[in-house]
Amino acid sequence: DGGITQSPKYLFRKEGQNVTLSCEQNLNHDAMYWYRQDPGQGLRLIYYSQIVNDFQKGDIAEGYSVSREKKESFPLTVTSAQKNPTAFYLCASSKKTSPFQAYGYTFGSGTRLTVV
């Protein structure tokens, strides 16, 4: 079955360490996204990519970095510059559609990052 795989499900890191979250999709989707969710709040867009080797900052990109070397993969690195990295991170993908359609996002099951 096609879908998005995020790994690991839970991740613990020491303060000051960089950490990379994995996101892989086999849906043949062109666009991929990273969101952050804090307890009791909605999702906030970190980065998104519409095509391989290209990506754009979302609303809260500071302290994060991404790469898109392959269509299937969009890893997110949480750097030591991110002041409050503990959160639930969700990856999503969608078909490349016209600018006026953004339905059919598929989300992964998320990675819960805890920095101690």
Next chain:
Amino acid sequence: DAKTTQPPSMDCAEGRAANLPCNHSTISGNEYVYWYRQIHSQGPQYIIHGLKNNETNEMASLIITEDRKSSTLILPHATLRDTAVYYCIVSDYKLSFGAGTTVTVRA
């Protein structure tokens, strides 16, 4: 992206219809209305979307007012498994999720 306003929470009896309102008074002509829901600690799930006309699928119905400044998501026969946070989103491309409405379906 246009902003949306949703009530923070609502309760619904199992088997009854759940009507979830959303205001989007600053929506522009090329922006769609999308509804997603998120069950606790999972990724959001697409429900339905529309531009001007009312829409229905196997999950829900979407009613958009003629001036497009508000909409209502209808879950026709709510079940306990419909307990979730429901997000109303107005966007022309990227999805931005606000706080949504926490819907609790009670037996």
